[in-house]
Amino acid sequence: MTSGWAADLLLGCTVLLGASVQRLAGIGFALVAAPVLVLLLGPAQGVVLSNCAAGAISAVGLAGSWRQVRLTAMLPLVGAAACTVPAGSWVATRLPEPTLLAGLGALVSGAVLLVMSGARVPALRGVRGAFAAGAVSGFMNSSAGVGGPAVSLYAVNAGWTTREFVPNAQFYGVLVNAFSIAAKGVPRLTGPAWLLVAAGITAGAVVGKALADRVPERRARRTVLLLALAGGLTTLGKGLWGL
Template structure:
């Protein structure tokens, strides 16, 4: 867990900056990249809470220019289902020990990333029923472990969405599901200085990510995000196993 003082707060801001940069660059990835590290630094509850707050903000930033392209037909059932399972994720996370939650989070992140990387086709994740299923899984994972994006990505893969269709809808969903998660468990307890540095990390990451998005092709950018997320998931799993 991060110790107090400027050093620890700067580390948090750096992690948030990297996560915000990759999400702004590729449209996904803040929670996958940053949440496992934040949990290691802050502990499970505080780390997931900060991931929810920062991911919600960077999703809102990314949505500004693309809200007209949101596919509401899929997003409405997904958001409704997520709203039902977010409290369940909060309840489960509150009853797990720190090492158990780290192991669970590491397994979820690693498995989800591998599924997304494989381009897995799941017939159940199609149409309105598929949107409900993806939203239910995503809401639970988001509130329990801070990583709700993979279920939405899998739905998009099975629906045959292009990146242009996926990104604004994912940002729209990210704003709402993270708002649900924050409402269910509150914000993390950080110092004023830490919050200011986290805000600066989000702002800088948004600028850097936009700059990278204009220069890095979509395919390589997405692979970078998923490889970083895979490394974070495996590291979190190992920390949980060693701490058990």
Template structure:
């Protein structure tokens, strides 16, 4: 099951340029628990972003990304602190509710004047850093910023990958590696490898609009499931 979760998330990430955490985190926290599930997602997301950026690093807009990354670095420790002090069911409920709300917001257009300009970049970065370290889903605020800034998909993907490498590295440094056995790492690595191949093949065949809809539906399902699991344990 674990390998399949990572494979699905990796396929989505390579297909659309984002979405691993939205798709995989709800399932990972159900299988491994909130702490290790989020930590493993940080590791996998960072690895996928690193692989994806290999061919597009020249298109990274360093000036535009600087405030996003600076703000996220400041809020990662806060997210780590909050997550370490919440009971398991409460954390699951918060994660599920957060993912569900974000997906619904994106489905409705995800535009807001609060995410424009440098102030918007700082807001998106701060929210992304906190959410990445606490719930493993730091991408939506950055994608919403990109939408409001009018970035094309070609512009967004390498910058999102650059952000993913940085914020996940800081999150891992803040929390440490997940306390899981070697089998988990092996299954995760295999899932990443297979997912990368599937995602690249699908990227040549699936229209962007259809891929985006698939990501959102999978993420919404995962968010609702995690919310239900958390509420049932309260």
């Protein structure tokens, strides 16, 4: 749990950065923020806070774009994720902290590298691909807080444009994070920490929306992925050091 104003302030800044990224790109909160939140709060509390904040910022973005959601395409993703979230939660509560840190770092780093490569995976096409991506995403979201990359890879292989992807990713983010929170509960934070988290989400939504009109998509995406890779490798290193 966070202790002291400096740690709470760092927590709020991390949420602000992650929320800005999520509002800008549709995904990315957990990739950028989860490794830092885990280092600040520990694996269990850091992941569930990532779920709470990512779900909240997804809901903010979805409020203005829900009409663009492809429900028929999203139902297999959401249904498969709902089935694997409990398994991810079970794993997260039973592994020792160094193992969880190493696993989270490896998952984030590997997911970022796959997304950066623009990997084309025939198994991630069609309804079967949606079920596969949703199942992997649900497990990763509940256990490590990083469900977005699997959905992003599905979208790449389905040929979705960024404009199509963002509202659907926000819709998915609201539901899969709600499933994860239902399985694990809410994080235990102090009152000031909760206030800073709420302020970070609010400010991040404003900043992300403003940046969306000014920052070229390719540059923004590359910056997000590089930040996420740095965080993933740092978390992996700390986990391996503790083993």
